[in-house]
Amino acid sequence: ETGVTQTPRHLVMGMTNKKSLKCEQHLGHNAMYWYKQSAKKPLELMFVYNFKEQTENNSVPSRFSPECPNSSHLFLHLHTLQPEDSALYLCASSQDSVSGDEAFFGQGTRLTVV
């Protein structure tokens, strides 16, 4: 275990549904990240939080809405998604958002939009 836990592991949702992905880290880190991984594409950075403040939104559509209530928890709220949003969503954490330390990833949530 990496110390970063994502739930659920798998999610199937319709285009009109609303769902949330949850990420929890037990490492005492201050920075948390959401990445999207689609087949044959590199990991795409979506959001960065540092000390609960969002420091980057990488031009992500508004149907994805992040929430970071504290340094240990990160959510990704989903609504009116499209089939092309089907992917593996990965959460990661690091000590802080300054360079030089490794990122710890969760196992991901495999999302399928039907």
Add this chain to the structure above:
Amino acid sequence: SQKIEQNSEALNIQEGKTATLTCNYTNYSPAYLQWYRQDPGRGPVFLLLIRENEKEKRKERLKVTFDTTLKQSLFHITASQPADSATYLCALDMRQAGTALIFGKGTTLSVSS
């Protein structure tokens, strides 16, 4: 914008040989470069980090080089084993530039016995 190329999508080698994976990037040279391993259906796992002023870093059978002039990193696995079969990701640490880790597509290594 920063671009990262990992030279091949797939690499097949025989057990016992050395696997060499390449990561090239454009534009901004990061202060740090990292390598991760990803197994199917799982999140990436950190392997090695190398700083811009380090030419080489080793950890057991792994070796990483970093050439900021060529804008290239090489990742070597010596005495490869079937258990080394996985996808290996190169990541530029762009946090000093105000963003995060930026990843390449990865190279899928298959080691046959």
